[in-house]
Structure formats: structure tokens, C-alpha cells
Amino acid sequence: MIITVTGVGVALPGADSATALAAARAPQGAVEPAAVLGKKGLRYKDRATQLGLCAALRVLTDAGLLQDGELTVDGTRTAVLVSSNLGNVDTVCRVVKTIADEGTHGVSPMDTPNASSNIVASEIAIRWGLKGPNLMLCNGPASGLDAVRWGTALLRSGRADHVVVVGVEPDNEIARGLAGHPLADGAAALVLESEETAAARGATVRAVVGAHTRGADVAATVAELAEAEPEPAAWYAPADATGALPKGQPVHDLTAVWGELSGALGVVQCAAAIGALDAGADGPMWLVAGTDSDDAVATLVLRPPVPARAQPAAV
Incomplete structure (x- = not known):
């Protein structure tokens, strides 16, 4: 099964x-959720x-799964996977402190x-009626690419027809305290579908998901990825990983622009690589999330979409 974005x-x-x-511009301002979603429900x-x-x-x-506020596909066949290492840690810490200070009646x-x-993940599902498998991943820097891999597994196993993959990390006092530095305070998301499902609904394929590897x-x-994939046109990898990469292709370190991305890293890398492909960059793009000092390293390949076959002219 060919998996597409x-x-x-x-x-x-x-x-x-x-x-x-x-385009890797310097971050400006902050995301204002009310301006995107409206104030209701926030x-x-x-x-x-x-x-x-x-x-x-x-x-x-963007994927055409939502039009005029209504789903265009079966919500029971749409999964949600979210990658975030810090996520709602501010709420958790606040609740724990309240219980310690006031007891459970103070919560x-x-x-x-x-x-x-x-x-x-559950709030995303509830808001738009996405009733397929629902999962949150907290696997360190590899988490974002792990979420994409789990999304492809759900599609190949027949558990879902559409998978929404989100990588998100907040920047607040508690998150900074745990991470030891500021975070990117943002999110990125992908929709994954099989080639057949995308074609059946006339969706635009932005990229094809290639091989995935995971190691120490x-x-x-x-090296394991190289056994299954052709040479990359460009890399997306953190600076601490570049010394172990083969030379010859440009390396894009998104953390140098956006700051610490943590669990959102892999999904943000995918989004940036697809933005480059949209702008005409050559592929394939090889993504690396994690370094030798982390618990795990995940890799993923994104290939440019295959052009549709030309249709014979009508006689």
C-alpha cells in the first residue's frame, strides 16, 4: 500500500x-488560537x-476533509495521532499542586x-467528530516521526481510511522549567491516506511516505534507511545529528529557526519538507529526529508526488 500526505x-x-x-523565516509574534478557531470553546x-x-x-x-465546518468523509474511519512530550504538563502540575495544598476538594x-x-488528541477528535483510533505519543525527539509511522500502520492494517497526525509543543513557565529552555510554542499537522483513498475522493497528493527506521x-x-531508499536531495535534521550524515546534500535544522520542537519536531520537519516540494525542490527528502545523545533516533523519507498519467486525447 502506498501512503500519501x-x-x-x-x-x-x-x-x-x-x-x-x-522559507525558514524568523519566528514573529505568537499564534492566537481565537483568531484561527474563534473564541467559542477555548x-x-x-x-x-x-x-x-x-x-x-x-x-x-487543506486536505478537503472539512468544508464549511462539516466533515466530507466518514468520521468513524478517521484517526487522530498526536505527538507531544510536554503537552498539558502545565495543567497536570497545577492540579497536583492544588491537591497538595488544598486536597482534592480544591481542584x-x-x-x-x-x-x-x-x-x-481527544479534544481534536471531539471537536470534529473524528471517531477512529485516538492516540497520544510521548517518545522524546523521535516522537513526531513515530506518530507518522503509527499513522501508516493504522492505514495498512485497515483500522482507518484517513489519519490526522499532529505534533505540538507549548511554551509556558512550567514547560520551560522542565525543558530547561524556551520551546517553539506551535504545532504542525498532516493528513495521511492511501493512494487509492486519495484518488477516490480527488485529493491532491502532496508527498509520498517512504521508508522509516528507528535505532540507537x-x-x-x-545506513539502514539507505538500504531501502535512493540518495536524498536534502536532509532535515537537528544540528547535533549532522556530523553523522553523509556529505553532499543541504541540511535544514528547523530548531535553529523555531527553537526547541521536542515531540513536534518530526511532524514539523514533514510539513517543511512538503512546503519545499510544493515550491519545486527536488526530492526525496530524508528526515532525522533525534541524536546520538537521545534515547532513540527515528528517520523517514518523503518523496515527491508521482505525476498523474496523461490521459489519451478524446477522439
């Missing part, structure tokens, strides 16, 4: 599209959930559901 959504400071993300939602909802709305619209009923580790160090994981 049919939509991209971006909600990063100064970048609201794959094209803007690929109260009491943590920053990660709000950012995830922004990216999800944009990707559903607001508005905070309780938001303390669920799956809150970002960059060099070995990339």
Missing part, C-alpha cells in the same frame, strides 16, 4: 502554511490543546478532564 497544517509563530515554514483549554486544534483545523481544511471541575495525558544512533539508523 494529502494535507498540511501549520500553526507556528509567523508561519501559517507549509510554504511559510519551508476557555479552560491549555496552550498545547489550543495550538493542536489550530493545526488540526488547518490540515483538515476545579474544569481542570480535571484537562489533566488527561491524551487531552490534545544516527549513523546506523541512516
Whole structure:
């Protein structure tokens, strides 16, 4: 089964599209969820959930799965996968502190559901009626590309026809305290579908998902990928991984522009690579999330879409 990307959504400071993300401009301002989603339904939602909802709305619209606020596909066959290492940690820490200081009676009923580790994925599903498999991944820097891999697995196993993959990280006092530095405060999202499903609904294929590998160090994981894929036209990788990459192709380090992306890294890399392909860049694009100092390294290849076969002229 050939897996394709049919939509991209971006909600990063100064970048609201794959094209803007690929241009690697310096972050400007902050994402304003109310300007994207409207104010209704945002109260009491943590920053990660709000950012995830922004990216999800944009990707559903971009892929044509949402028109005029209504789903155009079967929601029961649409899955949601979210990658975030810090996610709603601010809500969790606030609830824990309240219980420690005041006991359980001091916890607001508005905070309780938001303390669920799956809150970002579940809120996206609830808002748009996406009733397929629903999963949150927190796998360190490799998490974003892991989410894409799990999305392809859901499609190949027949568990879903459409998969919304979101990578998001918030920047707030508690998240900064745990990470030790500021975070990107943004999100990116993809829609994955099989080639057949995309063709049946007339969707535009933005990229084809290639091989994925996962290992303990960059060099070995990339070498394994090279056994299955042709030479890359460009790399998307963090700076600390570039020393282990073969020389000759340009390397794009998105963290140098957007800051620490953590669990959102792999999905943001995918969105930027697709923005570059949209702008006419050569492929394939090889993505590397994680370094030798991390617990794991994940890699993924995105290929340019295959041009549709020319139809014979009518006689």
C-alpha cells in the first residue's frame, strides 16, 4: 500500500502554511488560537490543546476533509495521532499542586478532564467528530516521526481510511522549567491516506511516505534507511545529528529557526519538507529526529508526488 500526505497544517509563530515554514523565516509574534478557531470553546483549554486544534483545523481544511465546518468523509474511519512530550504538563502540575495544598476538594471541575495525558488528541477528535483510533505519543525527539509511522500502520492494517497526525509543543513557565529552555510554542499537522483513498475522493497528493527506521544512533539508523531508499536531495535534521550524515546534500535544522520542537519536531520537519516540494525542490527528502545523545533516533523519507498519467486525447 502506498501512503500519501494529502494535507498540511501549520500553526507556528509567523508561519501559517507549509510554504511559510519551508522559507525558514524568523519566528514573529505568537499564534492566537481565537483568531484561527474563534473564541467559542477555548476557555479552560491549555496552550498545547489550543495550538493542536489550530493545526488540526488547518490540515483538515487543506486536505478537503472539512468544508464549511462539516466533515466530507466518514468520521468513524478517521484517526487522530498526536505527538507531544510536554503537552498539558502545565495543567497536570497545577492540579497536583492544588491537591497538595488544598486536597482534592480544591481542584476545579474544569481542570480535571484537562489533566488527561491524551487531552490534545481527544479534544481534536471531539471537536470534529473524528471517531477512529485516538492516540497520544510521548517518545522524546523521535516522537513526531513515530506518530507518522503509527499513522501508516493504522492505514495498512485497515483500522482507518484517513489519519490526522499532529505534533505540538507549548511554551509556558512550567514547560520551560522542565525543558530547561524556551520551546517553539506551535504545532504542525498532516493528513495521511492511501493512494487509492486519495484518488477516490480527488485529493491532491502532496508527498509520498517512504521508508522509516528507528535505532540507537544516527549513523546506523541512516545506513539502514539507505538500504531501502535512493540518495536524498536534502536532509532535515537537528544540528547535533549532522556530523553523522553523509556529505553532499543541504541540511535544514528547523530548531535553529523555531527553537526547541521536542515531540513536534518530526511532524514539523514533514510539513517543511512538503512546503519545499510544493515550491519545486527536488526530492526525496530524508528526515532525522533525534541524536546520538537521545534515547532513540527515528528517520523517514518523503518523496515527491508521482505525476498523474496523461490521459489519451478524446477522439
